[in-house]
Amino acid sequence: MAxxxxxxxxTPVTISSRVDKVSPRAxxxxxxxxxxxxxxxxxxxIPVLVMxxxxxxxxxxxxxxxxxxxxxxxxxxxxxxxxxxxxLTPSALAAQQANPEDLSLFDRIALQNGQRINGxxxxxxxxxxxxxxxxxxxxxxxxLGLLAAYAFSRFKVPGKDDLLFFILxxxxxxxxxxxxxxxxxFRQLGLHDTHLGMIILYxxxxxxxxxxxxxxxxxxxxxxxxxxxxxxGYTRFQAFYKIVxxxxxxxxxxxxxxSLIFAWNEYALALMLTSQKARTAPPAIATMLGRGGIExxxxxxxxxxxxxxxxxxxxxxxxxxxxxxxFGAIRQ
Amino acid sequence: xxxxxxQQVEKRFGDFQAVKPMNLTIHDGEFVVLLGPxxxxxxxxxxxxxxxxxxTTGDIYLDGRQVTWLHPSDRDxxxxxxxxxxxxxxxxxxxxxxxxxxxxxxRDQVRQRVDEVVRLLRIDHLLEMRPNKLxxxxxxxxxxxxxxxxxxxxxxxxxxxxxLDAEFRESMRAEIKKLHLDQHATTVYVTxxxxxxxxxxxxxVIMSNAEIQQVGTPAEVxxxxxxxxxxxxxxxxxxxxxSGRLAGDRVRLPAGNALPLPADxxxxxxxxxxxxxxxxxxxxxxxAAINEDGALQGTVYASEHHGAYxxxxxxxxxHDLVHIRSSRLGRYAIDAPVRFDLEPAMIRFFDPQSEKAVxxxxxx
Numbered sequence: 001m002a003x004x005x006x007x008x009x010x011t012p013v014t015i016s017s018r019v020d021k022v023s024p025r026a027x028x029x030x031x032x033x034x035x036x037x038x039x040x041x042x043x044x045x046i047p048v049l050v051m052x053x054x055x056x057x058x059x060x061x062x063x064x065x066x067x068x069x070x071x072x073x074x075x076x077x078x079x080x081x082x083x084x085x086x087x088l089t090p091s092a093l094a095a096q097q098a099n100p101e102d103l104s105l106f107d108r109i110a111l112q113n114g115q116r117i118n119g120x121x122x123x124x125x126x127x128x129x130x131x132x133x134x135x136x137x138x139x140x141x142x143x144l145g146l147l148a149a150y151a152f153s154r155f156k157v158p159g160k161d162d163l164l165f166f167i168l169x170x171x172x173x174x175x176x177x178x179x180x181x182x183x184x185x186f187r188q189l190g191l192h193d194t195h196l197g198m199i200i201l202y203x204x205x206x207x208x209x210x211x212x213x214x215x216x217x218x219x220x221x222x223x224x225x226x227x228x229x230x231x232x233g234y235t236r237f238q239a240f241y242k243i244v245x246x247x248x249x250x251x252x253x254x255x256x257x258x259s260l261i262f263a264w265n266e267y268a269l270a271l272m273l274t275s276q277k278a279r280t281a282p283p284a285i286a287t288m289l290g291r292g293g294i295e296x297x298x299x300x301x302x303x304x305x306x307x308x309x310x311x312x313x314x315x316x317x318x319x320x321x322x323x324x325x326x327f328g329a330i331r332q
Numbered sequence: 333x334x335x336x337x338x339q340q341v342e343k344r345f346g347d348f349q350a351v352k353p354m355n356l357t358i359h360d361g362e363f364v365v366l367l368g369p370x371x372x373x374x375x376x377x378x379x380x381x382x383x384x385x386x387x388t389t390g391d392i393y394l395d396g397r398q399v400t401w402l403h404p405s406d407r408d409x410x411x412x413x414x415x416x417x418x419x420x421x422x423x424x425x426x427x428x429x430x431x432x433x434x435x436x437x438x439r440d441q442v443r444q445r446v447d448e449v450v451r452l453l454r455i456d457h458l459l460e461m462r463p464n465k466l467x468x469x470x471x472x473x474x475x476x477x478x479x480x481x482x483x484x485x486x487x488x489x490x491x492x493x494x495x496l497d498a499e500f501r502e503s504m505r506a507e508i509k510k511l512h513l514d515q516h517a518t519t520v521y522v523t524x525x526x527x528x529x530x531x532x533x534x535x536x537v538i539m540s541n542a543e544i545q546q547v548g549t550p551a552e553v554x555x556x557x558x559x560x561x562x563x564x565x566x567x568x569x570x571x572x573x574x575s576g577r578l579a580g581d582r583v584r585l586p587a588g589n590a591l592p593l594p595a596d597x598x599x600x601x602x603x604x605x606x607x608x609x610x611x612x613x614x615x616x617x618x619x620a621a622i623n624e625d626g627a628l629q630g631t632v633y634a635s636e637h638h639g640a641y642x643x644x645x646x647x648x649x650x651h652d653l654v655h656i657r658s659s660r661l662g663r664y665a666i667d668a669p670v671r672f673d674l675e676p677a678m679i680r681f682f683d684p685q686s687e688k689a690v691x692x693x694x695x696x
Contacts, residue, residue: 224413229430231384232405232482233482
């Protein structure tokens with residue numbers, strides 16, 4: 001029988017421009033590979049899927065053995081997570097159940113467990129703190145990082161290399177090592193358990209990353225563009241925001257996501273430097289484990305709610321990210 | 333429109349002297365080309381005029397106004413870059429309008445002025461396109477439009493054709509020259525291409541080693557180079573330069589050749605250099621003529637057929653090779669002996685020590 005190499009393909013080749021990718025064996029290998037990658041991706045996604053499912057399970061479904069794959073979804077976990085409730089006496093319960101049309105969705109779910117909603121839980125505030133602190137520090141570190149990166153990229157800064165290394169070196173100590181001195185300093189300065197303190201802290205931590213990342217991106221923008229703007233009648237700062245900023249959009253997007261993810265997920269420092277007022281979501285989720293019985297569905301709901309903002313931002317900036325995370329390797 | 337005056341302008345980068353103190357006056361409406369090999373300081377000079385680079389010492393005047401320490405945006409000059417520097421995130425039309433927006437021009441004014449230059453450069457079909465969709469020639473047209481739209485006092489162009497393909501380069505060369513004739517705008521044009529310089533410049537400033545070698549019209553720098561560098565650099569190929577020695581009424585050249593001199597010229601050379609002095613004889617390829625009874629002889633080293641003419645490479649001996657442009661299109665056998673004459677009025681003499689042109693040159 002004639003081999004593929006002798007006869008060639010029977011139909012016109014449109015799948016690939018590479019000769020070594022056309023033979024049946026090569027196509028089989030690539031299909032097997034694709035399947036393996038898919039399988040690995042699915043295995044990697046299992047914890048996320050389990051978490052997503054758990055968030056919508058009722059109390060009894062969560063702990064059932066074997067785990068239920070098919071279940072009737074409920075918002076119970078979210079209700080437990082987001083509200084403070086109190087147990088109702090049988091008479092009050094009956095009174096409430098008498099006119100259910102007055103009740104909101106959350107109230108009705110609480111009622112099924114014989115509970116009444118008194119108000120929003122602490123976790124709502126934790127999420128809000130996370131948003132303020134992560135958002136504020138991300139904006140601050142990207143803006144400051146941009147200005148510093150531009151200066152390092154374009155101007156003769158005395159001791160530039162040393163300064164850049166110094167900035168990078170702030171990233172070399174693990175957070176836990178500096179936590180205790182930071183705790184003492186924050187207490188002296190009245191920054192302990194404040195939003196401002198946490199914003200400053202995360203900004204400082206992120207600055208080394210943003211300066212270095214953004215400097216790389218700005219280095220790749222030819223300086224002729226700004227020079228053209230300068231002779232076209234613009235000041236240096238106008239040239240910066242009219243010409244450099246739009247072209248650095250990709251780099252800014254990538255840097256924003258990186259800083260946001262760090263500030264959003266940071267756990268150790270938040271645990272030690274906040275207690276009540278400025279406590280963020282990550283330590284709050286962890287402490288939920290310790291209160292009374294373990295509300296797995298509430299924890300899963302909290303984690304899910306916690307994932308959403310980062311997913312939204314990453315998704316919104318995805319067009320820039322693909323080019324951004326390759327650090328300019330595929331320009332031109 | 334404006335005059336540009338450089339007085340003792342110097343640029344040092346640390347210990348490196350990029351431009352030695354130089355004086356230069358560019359007249360109103362003049363097209364001046366700064367010509368020189370890369371690294372000779374021509375671009376630095378242009379950038380100092382624009383204000384993109386500060387001077388180390390010296391003064392720059394634009395139309396009599398001291399501008400040495402003015403911000404580039406306050407000098408009323410336009411700059412055309414080698415790699416166009418069109419803002420990639422704007423369309424061609426937005427690029428052209430950008431300088432006007434800096435002045436705070438009204439929408440109508442912007443539209444009217446953009447229309448004007450767009451018609452002048454015939455690029456109206458490109459306005460909606462992004463720079464990365466344009467060909468090299470069109471990019472440079474848009475860049476020129478962006479420079480023109482503001483009606484600046486002077487244009488500075490840094491190798492604007494350097495990044496173009498050969499086919500675009502010639503047509504753009506003519507276009508820029510025509511634009512200059514229409515507008516009569518003072519233009520300083522930097523290039524390393526001497527053909528471009530000869531074709532476009534009213535005057536050429538030849539630079540090498542961070543200093544001016546010669547300033548003159550294309551004809552002056554071509555026929556009367558002031559030193560050996562200019563003689564070699566201008567022309568393609570450059571001037572033929574052969575070392576010889578004065579001997580009475582002739583110059584002795586390699587391989588037993590001798591160049592007879594008119595008595596007054598021989599006298600002038602002897603006065604300038606001294607009797608029996610070494611001298612470099614220079615002549616252009618077209619100032620030599622193949623002639624069976626010629627006074628000089630060599631052997632054919634190579635012969636290049638250029639269509640309209642033949643360029644003969646003739647070796648006098650192992651070291652001395654001269655180019656002779658012959659309008660005869662016949663074939664020349666390699667290594668065949670060949671005799672030629674030089675047109676006496678077109679011969680130039682240089683002092684091998686100082687490398688400068690010597691008095692006693694006859695003038696055409």
